Amino acid sequence: MNKMLVKRGMAFMLAGAVTLGLTACGKPAGNTGNATNSNAAGTASAGAGQPVELKFSHIWGGAVDPFTPAAKKVIDDYQKANQNVKITVDTNENEAYKTKIKAMAGANELPDLFSTWGGGFSKPFIDSNSVLAIDSYITEETRSKLVNGAFNNLTYDGKIYGMPFFLAAGALFVNSELFEKNSVKIPATYEELLTAVKAFKSKGITPMAVSGKDKWTIAMYFDVMALRAAGPDKIVKTLTKQGSFKDPEFLNAAQRFKELIDAGAFSKGAAGVSNDEAEVPFYDGKVPMMFKGSWAAGKADAKDSKVAGKIKVISFPAIPNGVGNAKQFTGGAVDAVMVSANTKNKDEAVKFQMYFAENFAKESYLAGASMPAWKSEGVDESKLPATLVEVVNLTKDAEGFTIWWDTLLAGKDTETYLNALQELFMGTKTPEQFVDSLQTMYGK
Incomplete structure (x- = not known):
């Protein structure tokens, strides 16, 4: 892969990405403390101040999770440079974590820091005054290090409540070796996708990996099909209750999704399979397709990967009678870390928050696990995994991202x-x- 091409693609991605997000109404989260010093983001400043313990809950603890080593390294590095700070970590798998963090917020027991997602997921936390607004801590220097639109999904009622680290994009990961061996064409249109599904199914091969148990993985597929059917503007307006799900575009998406299901796209036992279990046959080279976020690139090119060098990344094709197109992507800068409004160490918590966000973005990028929401000066993109490079190149001409x-x-x-x-x-x-x-979301 041409190094300059990769850099140009990443530069476009980092400088010009447009994130369609939700700027929701929320209440201020109380006193935001004093303005930060210049070391808040980027470099942990050594010191022997008063002992501080920060409790940090997040989702990167799995043994096969490509983000786990990056998260551990950043936390360890910070503690080495700030030996008065002890960071106590609690991790849970994605779905269990979501349930737990919502319960903790409801009980007013949020940890000092916690990983979360912007938009509607964190809005209840903001509305209940559970999260610290961090505008007064964010310097122009810090803003200049972030990609355009990085705070779009973390801004509520004009205030910023979270620091982003990833720039994610949904894509269709396909095993080119399986396509070639079975004489199936890699799809460029919806009709070709349906044909590919039927062809693999007829050979006894499950065409697409999904977990019916972890519902968010089903949503990865439907979200992009709805985007193809309705386009980004209608999606955002309808989900923020400024439209109607009864519009024909949503039925079109549901019917096309049902069409894939009926064609045998997914395993019959998918309903009882977790995400981790569902991914195994894809990474073992037994399932030819999986629609996932750009983080899937990390596993595809891992040292022990059975599919390294075999994965091609393509955009989900446009669907018949849809108004969206293949240059519109699901994703954006959504993942973030927030600080509890009740933390007893606001300044220290925000200092670590900013350090973690910037450095976790860099370490995950270097590991080939994600694209960063922070500009990547000093990173040698020629050393990145080939699959992540493919995601970068696929999205370099993106029209926009819808979370x-x-x-x-x-x-x-x-x-x-x-x-x-x-x-x-x-x-x-x-x-x-x-x-x-x-449509019941609208109360009618």
């Missing part, structure tokens, strides 16, 4: 969506019934 539904939606609306989608996936709801369930 995932379960992130953009707020509170119970998220569960309404995911539960209805799971029922559509399992065949207990028709596309029409699915759309009707979504």
Whole structure:
């Protein structure tokens, strides 16, 4: 891969990405403390001040998670440079974490710092005054290090509540070796995708990897199909209750998704399989396709990967009668770390928050696990894994990014969506019934 091409692609991605997000109404989270010093982000400043313990909850603890080593390194580095600071870490798997962090917020027991997602997911935390607004801590120097639109999904009522680290993009990861061996064409259109699904199914090969148990992985597929059907503007307006799910575009997306299901795109046992379990056959080279976020590149090119060098990254194709196109992506700068409004060490917590966000972005990028929401000066992109380079090049001409539904939606609306989608996936709801369930978010 040409090094300059990679750099140009990444430069476009980092400098020009447009994130379609939610600027929701929320209440200020109390006193934001004093302005930060110049060491708040980037370099941990050594010192022997008063002992400080910070409790930090996040999702990167799995043995096979490519982000786990990066998170541990950043935390360890900070503590070595700030020996008066002890960071106590608590980790949980994605779905369990979401449930736990919501319960902790409801009980007013949030840890000093916690990983989260912007948009509607964190809005209840903001509305309940549970999160520290950090505007007064963010210097122009820090702002200059972040990509354009990095705070879009973390701004509520004009105030910033979180520091982002990743820039994610949804893409279709395909095993080119399996396509070649089975004489199946890598799809460029929806019709070719449907043909590929049927071709693999006829050979006894499960075409697409998904977890029906971890509902967010089903949503990865439906979200992009809805984006293709309705386009980004209608998606954002409808999910923020300025439209209607009864518009024909949403039924079109549901019917096309059901069409893939009926064609045998997914394993019959997917409903009882977790995300970690569902990914195994793809990374073992037995399943040819998986739609996931750009973080999947890290596993594809891991040292012990069975599919390294075999994965091609493509955009999910446009669907018939849809108004969206293949240059529109799901994702954006969504993942973030926030500080509890009740922390007893606001300045120290924010200092670590900014250090973690910037350095976790860099370490995860170097590991080939993600694209950063921080500009990547000093990073040699020629050493990046080939699959991540493919994601970068795929998205360099992106028209925009629309965050995932379960992130953009707020509170119970998220569960309404995911539960209805799971029922559509399992065949207990028709596309029409699915759309009707979504419309209940509007109270009518």
